[in-house]
Amino acid sequence: MDYRWHWGVLLQPVATGEPAIYVDWLLSGLANTVELTLFAFALALVIGTAFGVMRTLPNRIANAAGTAYVSIFRGVPLIVQFFIWFFVVPELLPTAMGDWLKSLPSHPQFLIASVLSLGVYTGSRICEQVRAGIRARPPGQMHAAFALGLTRAQAYRYVLLPVTFRTILSPLTSEFLVISKNSAVASTIGLLELSGQARQLVDYTAQPYESFICVTLSYMALNFVILHGMGWIRRRTALPGMIGD
Template identity: 55%
Template sequence: MNYNWNWSVFLTPVPSGETTYLGWLFTGLQWTVALSLSAWVIALVVGSIVGVLRTVPNRWLSSFAAVYVECFRNVPLLVQLFSWYFVLPELLPPALGNAYKQSDPLLQQFLAAMLCLGLFTAARVAEQVRAGIESLPRGQKNAGLAMGFTLAQVYRHVLLPMAFRIIVPPLTSEFLNIFKNSAVATTIGLIELSRQAQQLVDYTAQPYEAFIAVTLLYVCINVTVMFLMRRLEEKVRVPGFIGGK
């Protein structure tokens, strides 16, 4: 292959001179991690609430939760991102919409991507939570009610502690996906990891080095997440249930 490999390009100063191309990649890595973790907090909180609502006996609440899940799961992520970034500011009250549009462009991009990724992943987390609750024997819920617990107390003290232990493995998969899905934020201009790689290619014409480095950084993120989640799974697993020994 007639290609001039140049790994030292990462130590070359960028045109502005304030850092190196490797520094660019690490800056993109920081934005990717910040975006993914903040979106995961939204996904876990909203997904847990929606997942619980999917299993409550109130038909209106369970129907609302089902509509939320179907809407966010069946609309492409990229379409949702464009809707949050381009459409939502126009639907806000004029004062709030103008304040948002006049704010720092980087902040606009980050907030739009965070909300999009968080609420999109929340729909997937909700299904994991629902499956975890429904996998438990009905006797657990009935026993809690028979002891005088309210339905909310049954969920809080009986069902959810067990359900979350069961769904740690699928939640790990969703946690990894949110890091990979964060790359779509490059389409609205957020300078995350993949966007920094594209900039590096534009300035240096060294595509193989740039994307090999980015691939390795994503692999490092995934290996770290998998290691931490495996340790968590070992600590919370329940014998006789999914993931238990």
């Protein structure tokens, strides 16, 4: 293979004139990826839990709303959702809010749209996991909660959901990992996360192998941290006698 390896290019000053070296671009992309992953997963967890609970309530309207949410956001390609959140939604908001959003610096605009896109999309997947986890609980748990005088909301909060989250920690870990990888789609609307910075680095240095090897190792390191972090949570919250514990 006629290719000249040049790892030292990562330590050279960038050609744009800014006070940085090329590896700083990769570190900036990694920081953006971590930021996007954490915010999007937090949003997905909140939305997915809310709609997952709605899909298990004895209420037709709540069930219909949860079903519609899952059907819409799981059925539309992720990249299309990115474009909708970034280009379309600001135009549909009230004028003052839309103008404020569009007046923000570019990075916050890209980040907000990316967090909403990834969070809402992944939330539709977590919704089904929460619903399945709640349905897997024996009916006697809810009956026992009612017998103790708890309301339905209290029964979900103190009885069903704590056990459900312990049960679905493995699929939640998978969703966390998927978000870190799906974050690469954010580069299509301008957010320079890891893959976006790598492409920019290739454009300026013409050293694609070095760039994408560094990006690959960065994703592997991020996934390693997520896996071990979620594994620690699983060990700390394990209940004796539960499946997988």
